[in-house]
Amino acid sequence: MAxxxxxxxxxxxxxxxxxxxxxxxxxxxxxxxxxTISIHKAASILDSHQPVALExxxxxxxxxxSLEESYDALQTFQxxxxxxxxxxxxxxxxxxxxxxxxxxxxxxxxxxALKVNGILKCDIDEEVFEGIKSRLxxxxxxxxxxxxxxxxxxxxxxxxxxxxxxxxxxxxxxxIFQSIKALSQSDGRWRYSSNNPESSTYAAGxxxxxxxxxxxxxxxxxxxxxxxxEFYANLFCRLSICSASIHQGLDFTGWLFQISTLGNDIVxxxxxxxxxxxxxxxxxxxxxxxxxxHGPLSTTASVVRGLTAFADVTSGSLNIPGxxxxxxxxxxxxxxxxxxxxxxxxxxxSLACLESNRQGFNPTDFITTSNSxxxxxxxxxxxxxxxxxxECNQVRxxxxxxxxxxxxxxxxxxxxxxxxxxxxxxxxxxxxxDPENAVHFLDALPENVDVGNYVFVFEILLHDPEHEKIxxxxxxxxxxxxxxxxxxxxxxxxxxLDSDLGSVETKRKLDLAGENDVSLSANHLQKLRxxxxxxxxxxxxxxxxxxxxxxxxxxxxxxxxVVGSSGKDFAIVLxxxxxVLTWDLMxxxxxxxxxxxxxxxxxxxxxxxxxxxxxxxxxxLKLGVPLLDAFPLGVMDADFLGLVEKFFYLSGRYDxxxxxxxxxxxxxxxxxxxxxxxxxxxxxxxxxxxPPQPVDSYLRYGPKAEIAHIFRAPEKLPPEQLSLxxxxxxxxxxxxxxxxxLRLGVNLKNFPTSVxxxxxxxxxxxxxxxxxxxxxxxxxxxxxxxxxxxxxVEICLRKRQxxxxxxxxxxxxxxxxx
Amino acid sequence: MARSTTKDAQxxxxxxxxxxxxxxxxxxxxxxxxxxxxxxxxIQVGYMAIVGSFPFNSFLSGVLSCVGxxxxxVCLRIQVNKENKxxxxxxxERAFADFVxxxxxxxxxxxxxxx
Numbered sequence: 001m002a003x004x005x006x007x008x009x010x011x012x013x014x015x016x017x018x019x020x021x022x023x024x025x026x027x028x029x030x031x032x033x034x035x036t037i038s039i040h041k042a043a044s045i046l047d048s049h050q051p052v053a054l055e056x057x058x059x060x061x062x063x064x065x066s067l068e069e070s071y072d073a074l075q076t077f078q079x080x081x082x083x084x085x086x087x088x089x090x091x092x093x094x095x096x097x098x099x100x101x102x103x104x105x106x107x108x109x110x111x112x113a114l115k116v117n118g119i120l121k122c123d124i125d126e127e128v129f130e131g132i133k134s135r136l137x138x139x140x141x142x143x144x145x146x147x148x149x150x151x152x153x154x155x156x157x158x159x160x161x162x163x164x165x166x167x168x169x170x171x172x173x174x175x176i177f178q179s180i181k182a183l184s185q186s187d188g189r190w191r192y193s194s195n196n197p198e199s200s201t202y203a204a205g206x207x208x209x210x211x212x213x214x215x216x217x218x219x220x221x222x223x224x225x226x227x228x229x230e231f232y233a234n235l236f237c238r239l240s241i242c243s244a245s246i247h248q249g250l251d252f253t254g255w256l257f258q259i260s261t262l263g264n265d266i267v268x269x270x271x272x273x274x275x276x277x278x279x280x281x282x283x284x285x286x287x288x289x290x291x292x293x294h295g296p297l298s299t300t301a302s303v304v305r306g307l308t309a310f311a312d313v314t315s316g317s318l319n320i321p322g323x324x325x326x327x328x329x330x331x332x333x334x335x336x337x338x339x340x341x342x343x344x345x346x347x348x349x350s351l352a353c354l355e356s357n358r359q360g361f362n363p364t365d366f367i368t369t370s371n372s373x374x375x376x377x378x379x380x381x382x383x384x385x386x387x388x389x390x391e392c393n394q395v396r397x398x399x400x401x402x403x404x405x406x407x408x409x410x411x412x413x414x415x416x417x418x419x420x421x422x423x424x425x426x427x428x429x430x431x432x433x434d435p436e437n438a439v440h441f442l443d444a445l446p447e448n449v450d451v452g453n454y455v456f457v458f459e460i461l462l463h464d465p466e467h468e469k470i471x472x473x474x475x476x477x478x479x480x481x482x483x484x485x486x487x488x489x490x491x492x493x494x495x496x497l498d499s500d501l502g503s504v505e506t507k508r509k510l511d512l513a514g515e516n517d518v519s520l521s522a523n524h525l526q527k528l529r530x531x532x533x534x535x536x537x538x539x540x541x542x543x544x545x546x547x548x549x550x551x552x553x554x555x556x557x558x559x560x561x562v563v564g565s566s567g568k569d570f571a572i573v574l575x576x577x578x579x580v581l582t583w584d585l586m587x588x589x590x591x592x593x594x595x596x597x598x599x600x601x602x603x604x605x606x607x608x609x610x611x612x613x614x615x616x617x618x619x620x621l622k623l624g625v626p627l628l629d630a631f632p633l634g635v636m637d638a639d640f641l642g643l644v645e646k647f648f649y650l651s652g653r654y655d656x657x658x659x660x661x662x663x664x665x666x667x668x669x670x671x672x673x674x675x676x677x678x679x680x681x682x683x684x685x686x687x688x689x690x691p692p693q694p695v696d697s698y699l700r701y702g703p704k705a706e707i708a709h710i711f712r713a714p715e716k717l718p719p720e721q722l723s724l725x726x727x728x729x730x731x732x733x734x735x736x737x738x739x740x741x742l743r744l745g746v747n748l749k750n751f752p753t754s755v756x757x758x759x760x761x762x763x764x765x766x767x768x769x770x771x772x773x774x775x776x777x778x779x780x781x782x783x784x785x786x787x788x789x790x791x792x793v794e795i796c797l798r799k800r801q802x803x804x805x806x807x808x809x810x811x812x813x814x815x816x817x818x
Numbered sequence: 819m820a821r822s823t824t825k826d827a828q829x830x831x832x833x834x835x836x837x838x839x840x841x842x843x844x845x846x847x848x849x850x851x852x853x854x855x856x857x858x859x860x861i862q863v864g865y866m867a868i869v870g871s872f873p874f875n876s877f878l879s880g881v882l883s884c885v886g887x888x889x890x891x892v893c894l895r896i897q898v899n900k901e902n903k904x905x906x907x908x909x910x911e912r913a914f915a916d917f918v919x920x921x922x923x924x925x926x927x928x929x930x931x932x933x
Binding site: 058309353397718722726729730732733734736740741744745746747768771775778779 | 843846847850851853857858862864865868869896919926930
């Protein structure tokens, strides 16, 4: 008997992101608290990101490379709380002081050197700062490109922070502000310089930061409240005639007016924001800049940096909707853990920006939960003595970077099944808070909760109304939860039926929880029926997502069938077709498949043309097709060759495999049930061949079979003795000739004896002999010239090599050619 | 009449023989050479009849060498024969040289064709 167990452990992750705490009671910068739900297995971002940060930003020979990379690494370490190693500090400080001291460093290097100095606090002389300051001030007055402005003004702002004795003041702040603003475009984006018409969102972020620094440097002693007063005063002035006393403030209000128009630019930029389905917002570049492409992460990070910087220095209301900020935070969190160092820095720094306020990094609340969906619940039942142990669903609340939340309550507003949205199983339940572990948990699920897909809707309620201004909680958050359980599998059996009579030939019970190995045999006139029952732990009928029956032939040809269901019962009927019906005078056909467990009746109505009468044939369908979901009534394809053709007429042993699975089922199974020997008829001429099975690649490229060569049978030669006999017989006429010559008294004495004729006679005979010798040598395939002279040839060739290939005589030249 | 036939044949044979003995010796040598060549050819044909004609080119070259040299010898005999008025001005050495040369060429071809 199957044991019914529910497991539940619900963990969800919520993030609260405070974006800037206003110093003054009036005026927010942006909506502050954001509640997002994301899936994190770790307790906080700090924990999950720390080891990766150490890996990504690993120093090579004690330094991180360029100043920009060093800054990225050090800033990330600072945010994540990783301790710096001292030797890195030393080498980096050396680099920083060298860069700051040199008058030929570029603006970018100076900027990053100052940033690194801000983190490491290296020992730099005041004179160095003075020297840089004057250079930067002149550059900022004359600059024309956005990046020049950014680096020079940013460096000046950093010098102001780091060297208290150095007096940094922008003389023409208004003019610089105007120049930077002049590079803006109507859709909220910025150009890099007046020459270049391309605009980008990344540049907009850079510009915001630069403008923020300008404002910070321009008039540091201006009080924020006075800023606001002046603004309204300016407004009033425009409406009525202004008196001279306010004239003094007009300069500054003009200045303020520009800041407020910048707010409009920001709003326009937010019009170009893009959105993912889960509510994450991000910025992306429309035009891909070939020079330096910024993906969504770096673009959004740049904009967030700029906004934060700007919000820090001004207190005008930027009026960015809370869901946009929430979406931006969600975007950064949904990146997970980036693998690239620059992406990692962008993500962590942007999250820190969103979390931080001007005073630094205040810990704020996180709600972390992870979304695994096991419901752990054992109940005592009457049948079995099993105790229910209910493990809590834990909900933890943190801020983005992992700090603790302010006092709040998490409320489970609704929980409903995803299929039936109206029936709520839980409504308005508050989660209890466990202060030791700082988690909220759900006490108990109601008794009648069955397995399935559910949606839980959460809401966060802050205890302190003041915190509402600082922390932004999102609206209701929906979390999809899957409640899983063990599905009971019952009364499984496999049956071979005789298709004519429907009588059972072989019946085997199956134990789908354990091992099965049935051995059946069937021919094409029979049917195979597999049936089982599925029930949820509470006893309801259960329809799995997947229920397949696979028959695999020994030649690896497979056939998969879907198991249909009606209510709790699952059945699949396979029958093999033998008949082909033909009819000549058929004008109308009416096929109906009747319900029935074990067979299908085919009713064919034909019309004869001669007498118009109606003939009804009732044919018991010996051939069937697997009956699909719920045995549908209706017209089915009358493919009478059905399964025999589907099986490619392959008889033999088929392995049976049953697969039942679903997300809510904890005991999904894939079981080999045994085998069935199918006896199918012979394939006709035009039968389809089974598809070629994939070839094992090792076989394809491995050694092939040995080829046995067939040689031509040698010619039959006569026996050797016969040939030799005839050879002797051929010599015989020669002997006869010689004897006849002697008999005739041939004169062999007439050879000339005097010298000259004798010489000629000898030469004549020698010549003849030589020609004949040539013939004989050719016949015997003897080498020409004879081998004796080859060694002489080699000697000559070596001599040629030694003397530099100069033949000393024509003879040698001639011989050498051999 | 059989007896007369035999007597006639014998008389014919005797007359032939006596006439033949009058021929000069060099002509007899040539005749003997021709007989030798023809005999060799016949033996080769007999051999081929027994064992079959594979390889055919060898058989041809063998037979044709015998036949060819026999033909050349006959030509020599014609040219050397003093009773032949046609070749009166041809010195017999020249004829013999022709014979030798033609034989060499013939045997060059034969050796190549034999395979």
